[in-house]
Amino acid sequence: MEATARAPGKIILSGEHAVVHGSTAIAASINLYTQVNLRIFDDHENGDRLLTLQLKDVELDFSWPVGRIREALPELSTPSSSSPTACSPQFMKLIAALVEEQDIPEANAGLAAGVSAFLWLYASILGCKPATVIVTSDLPFGAGLGSSAAFCVALSAALLALSDAVSLDLNHQGWLTFSETDLELVNRWAFEGEKIIHGKPSGIDNTVSTFGNMITFKLGNLSCIKPTLPLRMLITNTRVGRNTKALVAGVSERTLRHPDAMASVFSAVDSISRELSVIIQSPAPDDLAITEKEAKLEELMEMNQGLLQCMGVGHASIETVLQTTLKYKLTSKLTGAGGGGCVLTLLPTLLATSVVDKVIADLESCGFQCLIAGIGGKGVEIRFNGSP
Ligand SMILES: Nc1ncnc2c1ncn2[C@@H]1O[C@H](COP(=O)(O)OP(=O)(O)O)[C@@H](O)[C@H]1O
Ligand SMILES: C[C@@](O)(CCOP(=O)(O)O)CC(=O)O
Ligand SMILES: [Mg+2]
Structure with missing residues (x-):
């Protein structure tokens, strides 16, 4: 089974930071994307039973035997794809240990947060299935264009697309949009990933990356703007x-x-x-x-x-x-x-x-x-x- 999701970056026209403290902000999606390709293996296809994450832009690959993930995060063996949950501090420690095993180069130390978000979203939505996830992005990392949110949104979308939680036409040719209800689910999961990367996000970045357009956003509520x-x-x-x-x-x-x-x-x-x-x-x-x-x-x-x-x-x-x-x-x-x-x-x-x-x-x-x-x-x- 294979799916590819793409999610846009964003600009904030007004209200960054203040939006974290309850003020209104305005954001718009931009035509630069993060793309996540997810391939889940049948039992006979992946003899090593590995979960592999390939970050093409930084030329880094990470792999974990799925048994290692199951052993570290036993509670996540049964996924809960339709009910987004926050990563508790206790799980965060267990995930940090799995990330540390990968020896991320010092120059890319900031990626540890993204890799942690990946492990949380992967294990929570799909459990411990062997898979390969390939990520490419047009967005610069850590530059204010919402690469963290685009990553979490594209990843959540690809994972949910191959889970039981959403209904999509698998035979559709070309890019397909989710239903409004499924978009809500993608957005809620992406927000949980964004929390791991940002600490205390407002949710504006994942929301505009999920729904696109230009939006006003205040206290979790969005409204579309037509310029x-x-x-x-x-x-x-x-x-x-x-x-x-x-x-x-x-x-x-x-x-x-x-x-x-x-x-x-x-x-x-x-x-x-x-x-x-x-x-x-x-x-x-x-x-x-x-x-x-x-x-x-x-x-x-x-x-x-x-x-x-x-x-x-x-x-x-x-x-x-x-x-x-x-x-x-x-x-x-x-x-x-x-x-x-x-x-x-x-x-x-x-x-x-x-x-x-x-x-x-x-x-x-x-x-x-x-x-x-x-x-x-x-x-x-x-x-x-x-x-x-
Ligand atoms: N394609 C990606 N793959 C893995 N991690 C990513 C990716 N894009 C973003 N991240 C994570 O998000 C972090 C950057 O997010 P952040 O500091 O919020 O800046 P911005 O969202 O403005 O790019 C990166 O250091 C990394 O941890
Ligand atoms: C500063 C803030 O308002 C936006 C951060 O955007 P970025 O990660 O710099 O692209 C934080 C947030 O709203 O979560
Ligand atoms: Mg960010």
């Missing part, structure tokens, strides 16, 4: 690596030290996201209306960036992007957890292509990497063996 203007964003990867879990924990610590001040910061972010959502969806009959709306969006992005600075998630490389784009009268804000990672720059509709080319050249001369991704496309999809 009335093109919303072109330049994404600049500062290439400064960082770890979402540590940054989220840092904001929580600051919140404990200054609860009243931080409550005001989070409330201001909530207002910004709500205003942004109204502007994005209000009618824009002509170029003048679009230009006026873009100016308001820029102002709100600038305000959000200032508040992210208040939360302590800025970085010198982000400042360089802000200053560089400002030379071209363009507004930018960090996206995702900050501390480096990616920065968004709004490219107004009437901006000349020559200016876009110049700003990209300027940013690239600083050693950054630029891309313009399609935003607001489909969420997770699945494809079965043999279909095109």
Whole structure:
């Protein structure tokens, strides 16, 4: 049995971090994907009875005899695919021991969290069957584009597709979407994986990766947004690596030290996201209306960036992007957890292509990497063996 799932990354237009503390945020899927191919073996096919995880982008393979997993996690021998469960601290220790056995190279130490999430999702959804899981991704890891969520969503989708918990047409040719109920299940499992990687995620990244589109998200509830203007964003990867879990924990610590001040910061972010959502969806009959709306969006992005600075998630490389784009009268804000990672720059509709080319050249001369991704496309999809 074989299935391949793909799940998109995302950008956060407003509200990162504050969304963890209950504020509204706005996110959109992007057309960069993580793809998970899952092949479960029949008893006679895999003599060694191994569970293998191949991470193609970093050229790393991990393997465990399924008997070793069953011995370490005996309670998970009977999977519970239709009821997502959190990985308890006790299970986390047992999983950490299985991951440690793999000797992940020091340079890829951050992957341990992803491999732990893999083991939890695999054993919880499918039990201890021998299988090979191959992962490829267009997304940079740890750069704010939601690679952790895309990984958890694609993995949950592939595992559930070959479990008894969802109903799909196995003969369908090409990419297939899940039913709304099955998407909910994929999303809930992905959230459990994201918890292992992020510590305390809001759930916005896995939700937008699962359902796609552009969404507002607050306290676990999503609502779809239909933009009335093109919303072109330049994404600049500062290439400064960082770890979402540590940054989220840092904001929580600051919140404990200054609860009243931080409550005001989070409330201001909530207002910004709500205003942004109204502007994005209000009618824009002509170029003048679009230009006026873009100016308001820029102002709100600038305000959000200032508040992210208040939360302590800025970085010198982000400042360089802000200053560089400002030379071209363009507004930018960090996206995702900050501390480096990616920065968004709004490219107004009437901006000349020559200016876009110049700003990209300027940013690239600083050693950054630029891309313009399609935003607001489909969420997770699945494809079965043999279909095109
Ligand atoms: N394709 C993948 N395979 C394994 N682990 C992954 C993959 N993509 C992401 N991860 C995990 O997610 C971590 C990065 O997540 P995070 O710090 O939240 O940044 P972001 O989600 O912005 O990329 C990686 O260090 C790794 O543990
Ligand atoms: C900072 C946060 O709002 C988004 C993190 O996104 P990313 O992992 O940096 O892509 C955390 C969350 O909402 O779970
Ligand atoms: Mg992440």
